[in-house]
Amino acid sequence: MTAVTPAHTDPPTDLWPAPYARGAVDATVTVPGSKSVTNRALVLAALASEPGWLRRPLRSRDTLLMAEALRTLGVRIEETVSSSSSGAGGSGEAWRIIPSPLRGPATVDVGNAGTVMRFLPPVAALADGPVRFDGDPRSHERPLHGVIDALRALGARVDDEGRGALPMTVHGAGGLDGGKVEIDASSSSQFVSALLLSAPRFNQGVEVRHVGSRLPSLPHIRMTVDMLRAVGARIDEPEHGGEPNVWRVAPSALRGRDLVVEPDLSNAQPFLAAALVTGGRVTVPDWPERTTQPGDELRRIFTEMGGSCELTEAGLTFTGTGRIHGIDVDLGEVGELTPGIAAVAALADSPSTLRGVAHLRLHETDRLAALTKEINELGGDVTETEDGLHIRPRPLHGGVFHTYHDHRMATAGAIIGLAVEGVEIEDVATTAKTLPDFPGMWTEMLGA
Template identity: 55%
Template sequence: MQISRYSAPEFDPYGDAAPDDEPGGWAAPVATGPLDAVLSLPGSKSLTNRELVLAALADGPSVLHAPLWSRDSELMVEGLRALGTAFERIPGAGGFGDDLRVVPADELTGSTTIDCGLAGTVMRFLPPVAALALGPTTFDGDEYARKRPMSGVIDGLHGLGVDLDDDGRGTLPFTVHGTGRVGGGVLEIDASASSQFVSALLLSAARFEQGVDLRHTGERLPSLPHIEMTVAALAARGVEVASPEVGRWRVAPGPIAAIDVDIEPDLSNAAPFLIGAVVAGGQATITGWPASTTQVGAQLADLLPRFGARVEIEGGRFTVHAPARGADGGRGIRGVDLHLPEAGELVPNLVALAALADGPSTFTGIGHIRHHETDRIAALAAELTALGGRVTESEDGLRIDPAPLHGGDWHAYADHRMATSGAIIGLAVPGVVVDDIGCTSKTLPQFTELWGRLLG
């Protein structure tokens, strides 16, 4: 499959500089010995952007403690600001930026344009909010954003009687002609391409006059934990949510409570650092690990041992210990067979680990990641093959037969997960150059700084 290559736009989130790309790309550092690192990470993008939407629709001001400050969260803030929401930065106690006070608008107003960048949460979560605003709101984004599936949200809003003009494309750009109200009611959509279609409609549903009784009609539903995260966030704000059967959700109409929320560290962003220790040897610890969570990154506790690593979680600290090196000089990393429909965002980093394993690996159930920031299946196959890897691509998966890799250019496709996967490969393979490490600012502007700390 052919995939286009381009760079993400420059970004400087609220004055915190994004990673700079060196002329010709970022030379991924090679690990020269076992690691022994302890790192703290900024807040979860998935939780931050859900809480931003709910706070904007709430019945009073809310404070988000330790939110993520990144390109995706800035785009969400600016989109909500365009609809009338007010924001105030408050000095935070953590080391990754300020807290954020969110003041809902007395009346949401459209007659604006929202830049979605490449953020799936923005392009999918905000159109239902815009339907509750008065006036037209046009949505557009980066080049590849126009290729990302939007049918679930577009069809869902049409099904609720919202006037939405997309010229029949089923993708960005489109305009929502908000009237200040949405009737709500019974609705069916196909969310096979993205669980965000479901979350988008659930997040605003309490503000619909009849709420929503939403049913998924497709054959598969990827990334179910992200829907569970949405339901938990709604319930914490007093919204009545029920799931009477698999693939069906009911949200009752009513107020969304204004509350103060502590945002958990982003556990998916922990993946490259934990995997880095597995590749380089030694150990790495992530602090602030929640005892219970709806984040997909929590699955790393089960996934990394499949590769031969040892994991400890104690006192809010997640530590991974690399497997013992093989007598034949191998890294001791085992090949795996993984079916990961619920953990697609972890796949690029896990595939990079599999490319450095001592045996073959297969990944299945991941066809939906073809519609993420880029076609991640095709991109991973292309980049690993270009460095000497043996990769077989299928419609919904990959097979990796480890082969000696060599240095060369690693294209990120403006995709933060692809960029961090290149960094992982570079730990073990000299001469890997990531063309666009700056795109990690999408969810982790501090990536290169933290990567340096990982390597000591």
């Protein structure tokens, strides 16, 4: 298919010289907490009937936007330094979340965070008063129709002037009837998660039926379901004998929870890729033995591409061999890993085909078009397909790697820069969306 080329809105002015690896990396990298877990936990704690704790939360743009939005709605979130030894991690930052009656009028800044723009409108429907949602210019282009249409079907009043996108106002009435609703979540699994997270507080709970084509990123829905059950919600879902593509949540009170947040395994990707690309070794402490995080698939995918891994009590140690093999892989359930895998594939010894990720055209940027353009401008040979990318490795050269305000584009460029001298990343600061101080972590890993 013909690629839609992302536009460069401004000349690159903030360029970060991506460090070139002169040898094999050998490092231990402590990865901050999971964004997906942190933001789901914040929503569930805000809707609970008693206070809860969130230990070792991710502090990044997306999670701070979520916390501030909940404060705007009346929830108290107290940030402390915890000395608890509860769970892995022991001492460190902790947030105490104290639920309060949700109120408006309020204005929520979603930035460009999909979890904030999609998870909070159902919460706002429970508030007493209007809640306006707005954010970065790109947030106006990201699909929100699944949440908006569903809320209307469940009894909420939403003003979006027919856009199916931001900006919009949810007129909270202090509660929501809930009930049965059909949605097309083929553009984002977050539409399903958004309704499930607030459903225990709906008068009738909710029955969500997905009626579109393939549902992407199922691990994120599994994460939502598991976290709901952990706070006392009652759920019937497809993977435990339920009807396919149907989730039912009964109305109930939610318990407060004391939760230690796992490391963000998707944010571990560039560091594991560094071991693969340089033939080195990287250890990520506290890698969970069992998890619903999509990033856990990196163990299998990067092993197929030429590395090996060992999971011990110390964490995950990934080792590269100095050779990278191409891969033919369906990434439909783990689409957020696509930019990093594409970067590694561009350095491989054989072609790769990445499939099942058409929905990435609707993420922070059109990731398929952006990856195609940026890798090709460094001398690569990437072709967009209907639902992914075909990558034929070629000798690459230095140049500017544009990010389009997308954190995973920035880390993809850094991976390529390990093996290609002269790569400069535009706006590397965009990594703060989910991975604070990525440049510092990257150079420390390299011993620079």
